[in-house]
Amino acid sequence: MVEILNVSNLSTAFQSDYGSKQALKNISFKINEGEVLALVGESGSGKTVTSLSIMGLLPNNAYIQEGNINLIDKKNNQVNILKLTDDKHNLIRGNDISMVFQEPMTCLNPTMTIGDQIVEVILNHKKISKTKAVKEMIDLLGLVEIPDPTQRAREYPHQLSGGMRQRVMISIALACTPKLIIADEPTSALDVTIQAQLLQLLMKLKNSIVSKTSILFITHDLGIVRELADRVIVMYHGEIVEEGQVKEVFDNPKHSYTRNLIQSLPEFKLEERKLNKKDDNKPTKVDDNEIILKIENLFKEFPVEKGFFKESNETVKAVQNISLNVKKNEVLGLVGESGSGKSTLGKSIIKLLQPSRGQIYFNNENISEYSNKQMIKIRQKMQMIFQDPFASLNPRKNILDTLIEPILVHNLMKKNEAINYIKEIINDVGLPIESLRRFPHEFSGGQRQRIGIARALVLKPEFIVADEPVSALDVSIQAQVLNLLEKLKKTYNLTMIFISHDLSVIEFFCDKVAVMYLGHIVEIAPVSKLFNSPKHSYTRALLSAVPKVKGKDKEKILIKGDIPSPINPPSGCVFRTRCPNPGIDCKGGNIEMGLIEVEPGHWVDKCCVNCN
Amino acid sequence: MNFFIKKLLIVIPTLYIAWTVVFVTLNIIPGDPVNLMLGGRPASDEVRENVRKNLGLDKPVFERYTSFLINATKGDLGKSYLTRQPVTTMIKENMMPTIELSIGGLIFGVFFGVFFGIFAGTKPNSMRDTFSMIIALCGISLPSFWIGMMLIYIFGTTLGWVPIVGEGFVSLILPSITVGLFFAGGMARLTRSSLVDVLNQDYIRTARSKGISKYRIVLRHSLRNAMIPPVTLLGIQFGLLITGAVITEEVFARPGLGQLLLQAILAKDIPLVQALVVYMTAVYIFLNLIVDFTYGIIDPRIRLERNRG
């Protein structure tokens, strides 16, 4: 095996006003020719700093304390990257080593066409004419499967979807057939369906035109590691704590951090739960008779802004004809790609948005036409938890003031009574009493989410809409917060709608799942039914897109392209433009949508039932 | 709706509001215009009444206001109290030197401002950054007349490199520097901060990951994005350019609108002052319109947004 990159005893630190802080502590590893090496670890563990050290792109306040990074370049010379001047390093960047970054939205220059941005790197390293470079660029766009490359080459980044932009980044990285591509969380910001497309593309390219190129794949998603990588390195607090062949590490993790990481995956939790027969972890006795929330034919449409003078009669069809029931003590999961209308539905239900049409019954009371004033009383009983609690916490108020405010507004208790009550809640969400005197910025992401939960709980609600409450958190923290929510669900007797794009989280946490696509619910079923025998084509594709740590590698069902615009959704079945295997009747687009019950509690869109 | 038409539709009310302000302020200035017009000479009530009629001052305020707006739109702004010439003629005669000076100042200011901005912004918190920003601060805080006099003293009198008075291109150099320095200071500071900001963007990191030289990164990837705030400043500071020109013309004893305005104010020649301000506001608003249009050239996102809108 030929070794192409050798990192030895690398230590990197950041200089700050408070002194220096070590980000990498004496790490060593190597990458062989043609292999895919995964680098995993939670955020802040030093993954990005490692890649930037190799690229020579560390920010100004960072410096390398010691170590060597040796590369065998294209001419088969060994070079110590850390000893190079910036100009010499430029000969290597983009040529021998290239990089794909995490942020597809911001990592391309907004003022240059994507064609120019690709041509630039080609001309920078190859001695060929402009016309030839343009030809190569078009070929590259074709390789990364961007439709209509000649047209796309003339467009600017903001005209492309996130997935498309990431394809452009990949084509830039491939342009000079490098020895090594570093991909730093290239799909973390994208939907699972788009992620699956990109990962498949990457592996296809890896196995064809750039078979000798190695990939250093940085991710926090163990499922991806399992699917793509040959070897894996686990980082924790700037150190490498484990290294080995993927299968070895997953089946038999040596370091306690790795073990924890694997065991905190919702997938494993679920397994544990299944094994544990007399599991008292999930005694949520759903009361079949008591329907707490009932929604009938709900629509929410937003007018399209069309400038100052012109009124537009186009609308964004965010929520389309949705009907559902939630029973007491039940958790209903809402899942779907971003842009499918999950949050809009959640907000419309508790009337943070006024629905366009349709009925909402809460405890048999029709609240759909209630004014904000009438809703005040109801809001006590209906609360919301947001993805980013920081954004919704007032930075100038300490936690006590934040939590006590709603109680005093609703006049539920006297002030000192309220303080004692809040102390109980803050204890329930697993934070120390001292937290009450502190301010939002003093907390970590996981702690802030606990505060967000506490705030939703202070009014003793019956019903909570939780919108992606753990999506911004690291896997291990995610598990803690999910456990907390599960515990609180019982102690506070809660009914919930739980929104997430992460299917494994949904599977772990919910009793019933509704799958949304372009504003419609296409399938709704009890968790085990949905995950074991999905009926709708979209559900199947979505489930198959999720990289799994356990289980056999099944053939993926790939969804093509991006989610269409909700301004002009396809007629008939909204999924038909991306459906992997549409029925003959579907293609015409004249079958009406609507759910029918195929088994007790399992509802599927009727056109899909007919064609499958 | 076409972006251009939309902008123009906003410009028109802006112009009328500006002119209304001009009209109101000049009408609440204490002092009887007739007295000013007569230049303090004694006159009988009958003569006064005639003058009043001639100037249209006998009409009610509202009527005077509307006819002022109508005339301003037509470009007819009456006659000077003092010279009895139509003010438009006087303005036309004095226009060229000021335009020359403004353009000179603009070119000088933009050139040095952008230069020092890049010089400082590409290496923040270094010696050269500090040095450039001190110079920029001097440009902003030192009064134009002082700079002008120093320039005359050093380059004109002592070194004798450039003529202080006279005509033609050479005589424009020192006044342009005087006007431009003020401009350059603000441009430099804004270009710097905007460039520092842009250089920290993700797409610059991407560009660096391609192995592109640092010159190309600044010129090709950063400047265009970094120039949006300075171009805005340019629009706002046209007013200062005019003020700068007024003072500079005085210091260098150059003819021009500045001199004219100064004389008109000292002589309380209200129609002339009024006309000058009306023109200047119109020019100012027009130049800002041009700045608005240039955003689209700089940033394709704005351009495409407009074409769709």
Ligand SMILES: Nc1ncnc2c1ncn2[C@@H]1O[C@H](COP(=O)(O)OP(=O)(O)O)[C@@H](O)[C@H]1O
């Ligand atoms: N620009 C910076 N200034 C100071 N510290 C930083 C900076 N970037 C990263 N760090 C620190 O370096 C450590 C490693 O960060 P990073 O490599 O970004 O982690 P990861 O990519 O694994 O999420 C963290 O402690 C982080 O706080």
Ligand code: SF4
């Ligand atoms: S109805 Fe037809 S097009 Fe729609 S998802 Fe089902 S099979 Fe695909």
Ligand SMILES: [Mg+2]
């Ligand atoms: Mg990172």
